[in-house]
Amino acid sequence: MQSTFDIILAIGAFGLVAIGLLGLVISSNLFRMVLALVMAEAGANLLLVLVGYRTDAVAPILGVQAAGTPMVDPIPQVLVLTAIVIGVGVQALAVAAVVRIYQAYGTLDVRVLRERFGLDVTRAAGLPPTRSLEAPVGGRPLPPPIPGLEDGADMAGQGRG
């Protein structure tokens, strides 16, 4: 019943989702992660279109074709339109937040950001540093804080960390 063409398309859709998810997991750059998300969303949308797809069918416009002509299922197409709009909104929001992060920390490297995030949060909570790198031995005073690292309000463009 299913043609090879359908199967290839389905593999393509699932493949896009898989590539996107893999990219989200292994990327170390925040912007690449956003791009991976875009790809995964494209895969999901393609899959949704495929669900309603029929080979040798026409666009579902009533009255244009003779009655009884096989038509593709219009509902998944409507759903995909909605999903695309939602996806674009979320992606735009993600990119905007990524820009803010770059302004605040001067890097998009996830490993560096994770480090600084942990430092920031413990410091904001008033906790002493957890590791010897941050807490000098023997209760000696900490070195003066690096300017701009606190809340990172206005530290635009310090280059890659």
Added chain:
Amino acid sequence: MIWNLPTSAIVLPVVLPLLAAFLMQPLGRVSGAVARVLGPLSLLASAWVLIDCWLTYGDAPFTVAIGGYAPPLGIVFYVDRLALLFATAVPLLTLLFWTRGEDHPDPDRRDAVMSLMAAAATGLALSGDLFNVYVFYELTAVASFGLVTLNGTGRAYIATVRYLLLSAMGSVLALVGIAIVYHQTGTLNLAQIAQLAPETLQGPTGLAAFALLLIGFGVKGELFPVNSWVPEVYSTAPARVSALLAGLISKLAVLVLVRLLVLAYQGTAAADLMLLLGLISVITAELAAWRARDFPRMLAYSSIGQLGMVFIAFSLPGEAGVLAGLALALHHLVVKSALFGLATRWNGTLEALTGVARSAPIAAGLFVLFALSLIGVPPLPGFWAKLLVVIGLADGGSALQMTALAAILIGAAVEASYLFRLAVQMYQETGGAATGQETTGGATQPTAQPPKPMRIDVGIAALAGALLLAITVAIDPAAGALRDIARQAADVAGYIETVFPETVARSD
């Protein structure tokens, strides 16, 4: 005062806050004062409409076809007591935790996002169409991203982006799940899915769809593999936003999954999957909470643990499962949002709360009450909720269920350990500012004055505490009301019959 609104008025609680959200910024240009009251007014109106519907039509479930298009092609709102209960909680809680008193450069924008979240969350509770649920879920997510960044700090943005990426990944998986469901059943109307599920969805493909939806919607429900955003967001977002996310939004995501489980996957391996993930949530989160050293993160981990328990409860079959899960979810909704409210000022380390009972005796007393109820000390409602879960699991008796039972009991012990540790610390005597200096490290630790929660937060917490005590006294009528709600929600045939009155009559 019952105004006998038509049933279609049920869309107003979604429409009004949505309208307010979009009008707020243009109106703010003209008159700031009008824009300021617009959000609370729309929420008050929503709450009133919902309560009115509850009083007028509360007994029997009903549906409203949006735009007059009949289901299954049109989108319906399905209104039973369960939906009404959570829908009513949305405007009420949003009003209680309306972000006030905090400086923000653009208050209209903040209020608009808040209204948007209320509208979307109400829609999530009421919708009876899978794709419509997805849309409302995404709207809620987008609004919550906006709220989490309210502080505008760099770390808030990092937490938001990581939350956003995880949430969007979940949405992709949920979308794939929806595509599979549509492929198998050819419909997205929940009632029709329920009709077709026994033949089409309970095979391996259908179960895969449920797993995808579980992971996808589980992001907001703080389910195990996808909850790494929880401590990050709750330790950087404003505490009132955390209160809404942990108390309310997470429950709505769970509600969606429960509807799916009850309607389409009753008595299948889907329940076991939910049980397993909930079980891992409970164990990992309670241990992490025990290790947490600051108040917001302790609450965050404890919230994951409690939600894991809610998932375990809902995985029990039939009416008993819905009842147990509902009791736990409502209990957590009241207690955890009140606790996060207190965390507005108690946002530092646990050590900073030493001796806080002297300066803020009411808040500390309320904390002890909430802690006792969370652990499940007998007369309090938390005990009865946990008891329902434990009885249900013991009745089931499968190996996985007995493991979950053990996990819940051990989790309660761990919970008791860290909550009592904090409670004792709160009531410790401090020698004033001097002891603050003595703490290790020599690094500057100005713990001169223990922080004092704001009066409004203590008021909200007192309200929650009073509610807890009232339910403790009136446990019988409360349990009866919950049982009615659960019976209605677990009635699959009733759900189908409400949405398609003729279809069922014909097939009978």
